[in-house]
Amino acid sequence: MELWTVGNKTIVWLYVIALTYFTHPAAERLLVLYFLLYLAMNLVIHIVKSARLKQGLIVSMIAYLLLCGAYAKPEFLLLLPLTFFELVSFFIRDRRVALVLVLAPMLFMTQSLLVHYGFIAAFVFFNYAMVKRYMERVNLQEDELERARLRQQRLDRQLNGNAEYAQASEYLVKLEERNRVAQEIHDGIGHAITGGLIQMEAARLTLRRDPKAAEALLSNAIAISKDGIEQIRRTLKDLKPPVEQLGLSRLRYAVEAYGSRSELLTTVVHEGNMETITPIQWKIIHENVMEALTNAAKYARASAVHVEIRVLNRFIKAVVADNGQGADKIVKGMGLIGMEERTAAVNGTVTADGAHGFVVTTLIPRTGGS
Structure with missing residues (x-):
């Protein structure tokens, strides 16, 4: 906003300088000094940080412009709208009241300056209104950001409290x-x-x-x-927990953890007698599922992945299906080849289909890992 205000001041300042020199071709050389003094006072206003000091400098600049308008050139009065708006912005919130106060000096101006003063006052007013509205939005966003930060801190404290409670509960168990x-x-x-x-x-x-x-x-x-x-x-x-609980729980936890890290919606379901799955079979299923999840997150542009473990009459079936873009032709990479080699060690097979998303199916004979 500082740059916006400085830019508007520069435009008005150059406009007044051009108007002064075109109206008075034989203008005095001291006018250059007067305009430079006005520029220096504006720079000082933007440098200082104290609000009271700024207000004092603005009042001094108004007095300076009135003196220059009375004793040097009346065109200096055209710079008053900028300074007036800067001053009233500290005390008056209503834009209409500010506009009335800025237009009040027109009652004492000559006919030749009325149009220019009105044009500059309107230009400055609209810029002032835009800046005011923008600052109000910025303040609202800052307030909302502060409230969000406080909510985040409160949720963090609750989360830490829940984590501590969970640790204490786990230790108690x-x-x-x-x-x-x-x-x-x-x-x-x-x-x-x-x-x-x-x-x-x-x-x-x-x-x-x-x-x-x-x-x-x-x-x-x-x-x-x-x-x-x-x-x-x-x-x-x-x-000692049953083998099927260890395998299924470990797989479910790994899938959910990977989904949280990669922002994938994951589901894990199972069907059949999980007790028949041996530890070596669980190891192969776990590694194949995680490899398929990695491929879905990296290449498939998927948002959801479904994992299904089924124990059939003769086979153990593990399916990983995503809702990604799929592929008409499956190109075997190192990941898919590694899945096939692992599964072949227990006489199983791996198939991949990209017609509707990407689906990887692992089939292991129930006697393959015995």
């Missing part, structure tokens, strides 16, 4: 699980081992004087130990 496992080991396995040790110690003490009783005690110790071993197996089985 881990503590509860540790406590449950410790209690289960103490109540089951610990008692079994303790009971077995007591039985074996009793058998050692009675072995010489009563072999039959010692044999019975050892049989009890063996039974208690077997029961303890079975409890250990059950506990480990309960602690």
